[in-house]
Amino acid sequence: INELFEIDKHLVVYKNNDELIEKIKYYLDNENERKLIENQGYEFVRENHTYFQRAKQIVKIIEENV
Numbered sequence: 001i002n003e004l005f006e007i008d009k010h011l012v013v014y015k016n017n018d019e020l021i022e023k024i025k026y027y028l029d030n031e032n033e034r035k036l037i038e039n040q041g042y043e044f045v046r047e048n049h050t051y052f053q054r055a056k057q058i059v060k061i062i063e064e065n066v
Helices: 017-029 031-048 051-064
Strands: none
Touching: 017 031
């Protein structure tokens, strides 16, 4: 995930149940920040993780290994 996304900009992750509960409470209390991460994540995925992008990666891998 760290190689594909910027944590706390495109998505939020947690390490354990306690951290999950803390983050849920935080983002329920901070709607603007939650929506910002939601929108940034959506736009990033929409622009960078498309079928076209994946096909280009597959072709590149194949060409490098032929």
